[in-house]
Amino acid sequence: MRPITATLALSQLRQNRKRTILTIVGIMLSVAMITAVFGFAASGIEALRGLVGDQHVHSYSSVFIWMSAIFGSIIISASVIVISNAFRISASERLRQFGILKSVGATRRQILKIVLYEGLYLSLIAIPAGIIVGLLVEWLGTSIGDTLLAPMNKLLTNTEGIIRMQFVLNLPSILLALCLSFFTIMLSAFFPARTAAKVPAIEAIRLTRDIKSDKNRKPRAHRLSRLLFGFEGTLAAKSIRRSKRSYRAMVAALTISIVLFLVCGGLDSQMTMTMNQAYMNIDADSVVYLTSKEQTLLPQTDELTEKLAAYPDTQLYTLRVDKRYHLPADDPSITSLLQTAMSNDGMPTSLRVALVTPDAEHYAELCRLADVPVGSTILINSTRQLVEGKSVEFQPLTYSGQTLTLEGPEQPLSLSLDAQLTGAQLPQEVAYLSNYPVTIVVADASPNQCLWFAKTPDSEAFSKYAWELLQSYVDADTAKTGQYSYNAEDITSITDMTRSLTKLITIFLYGFVGMLSLIGLTSVISAISANVQLRAREFAVLKSVGMTERSIRRMLALESVMSALKSLLYGLPLGSAAMYLTYTALTQQDGFQFVYPLSLPLEAIAGVFVIALITTQYAAGKLRGGSIIDTIRMGDGV
């Protein structure tokens, strides 16, 4: 025989079918998200295993576990707010019913059990459904992810592993999601249940709880709401103030969504900018380099340059770099910022210097830019170094047309500087060398590194061609093998890869926010509709004194709008602050300023109002029917 508490819970769920379904959807989404997050973590770990092998995977997997823990706890806390709101509404609607049960002899424990049974029955349907949906989401996500990762795999083919995102049916993570979800639901049900069970029978029958809170704090409406929205506005503001808790949960759900939306949106735009900065600023399709590991100079590289330039439709920017020289750390022209940056490395006695010679055409261009004749020595007065943990671009030397004395492999080298070029003036190819503290353009450097920036229509084919060319060049002389490193980076593909990675992360972030918002939406709808039902009598009284249905609708709409405004009032500043905080926490560079993505709050505002509109429509639909007198008379009956 089923206990009466279970019967009551079940019949309640059956009777209030619409809200039951809504609650199930809410719980299901929460469970789905928890399942999906754990599933993605498992897939991520598997993907890493494919890339770095079994031995090393453990050192990386903690990242995934931590990330899923963070995302999981956000989901769980949002779910607790939303689900417990659903239970709270359902319990407070039936406060009177609980009072009747108590007067018939139900104990507190029995009342508590009724609500907990509801949680149990909802879990029985919602958790399995949620896990299935979560696995579907995971499958979909990993499929999309795998497709987007394809360009990356193309690049990785000449190294050891490949990275693949695969759907992993990880039993422990499913079990964990199941337990956590059940725990979340029961926790969400417990607190409203305890509150409902505590209300004395007499108060529950008379429903004096609400009236009491009315006495303590007379709801006051701002003059503003009256001014803006008229009489309906005043009523709306008052009822929001009175039923603070229903609206608080709704405002909380919306606020969390806004904050997450802004943070994720901020992360996304910041990431896109970083990626753009890292790769797309190099206006080249392929970067080829050949470096001598020792101090030895490269033999003639002109032949290589010619062969590279001979590739069809290809333009080259060639840099020959001599990295053998150093500037003594006590040189008077070193700026204090550079000194600070150097002190990070425990005060070296000398600074690395790059002597650079571009190809003739581009050298002439640089000289023209610096306004000096061809053959001049030009100081590239710009470097990017870590200063107090941040990557900062600054001028390393004070330029005064001085002569620098450099320490070299053999005897010191005196360079008389003819001109300087600073940050903004530099062609990007030269700026590429900005990790050197001191860079000087000279007329004819003897290189131990050579860089070629290529613009070519088919970057993949060119990179392959260049790589094979360098390989044959190095392999031609066995003495050179091992002394040289070389590569041909297919920048276009890397850019593609970063783009698809960015897209991938964007999809996941917005998917996450979207699902959380959906959970919030279910809560908002159930809050509003429960409110309309609870206030049926109030509406009837308003109608009986001559308020039209349209006015009541207007009042309801205004209640939604006011809640929306309130959540924006909290959500926008909080979200913006959180966005800035994640920016400062994650960024290492100050190369680009924190730009507030203005479109995001606008999108948030639009979204919140769309939600408000939907809920109002929904609530208005609930209004229809019921004669005034019946509602007034039976308002406190059952």
Place this chain on the structure above:
Amino acid sequence: MSILQVRELTKVYGKDDAQVTALDHVPFSVEKGEFVAIVGASGSGKSTLMHLIGGVDRPTSGSVTVDGMDIFSLNESNLAIFRRRNVGLIYQFYNLIPTLTAEENVILPHLLDKRRPDPKKLAEMLDILGLANRKDHLPGQLSGGQQQRVSIGRALINDPAVVLADEPTGNLDSQKSRSIMELLKLFNRQYNQTLLLITHDEKIALQASRIITLEDGRIKRDEAVRA
């Protein structure tokens, strides 16, 4: 010994200036099988008295003894259990559980006790109530009179020591009122059921065997009705 003893029952609502004394040292006792009507104007303390005897509210001072048990000496759960076994409450607005069928509402005190009622007795009860062919209906599908019959059944199913009815006919037309009163009288006579009926309707009160008149929280009159 009396089945119900009310001693110096006092209930004060509110604090300080807003204090209202709803009941002021009310004493009376009721013998088994008595049918007592409690009458009084609105605000005289009738409903407060009923809630206190029914054990759903606690008094400021005084005691209520039902079938030899001082009900306010019990803790909340034990009081709830005592209530489900020894007290039947009938309200003006029926107060049924909307999600349970008529039959389930009737046997609710049993169900809360994790017991099933004797099927023969239940069938008899439903028959007397005239609900035999409505037992699977939800309250929303029943008329006001039928709903009130369900609530009478719920109050009586446990053979309680006392049945308390608060304006049981207040929400019904005169014909339905009459049939409800007949039903209550039937239980009173046939099953020797002790009955306390709260009303402001003199005609209804006159059907009882004794009338207690409350005024401003005190007993103004307590007299037997000459049949």
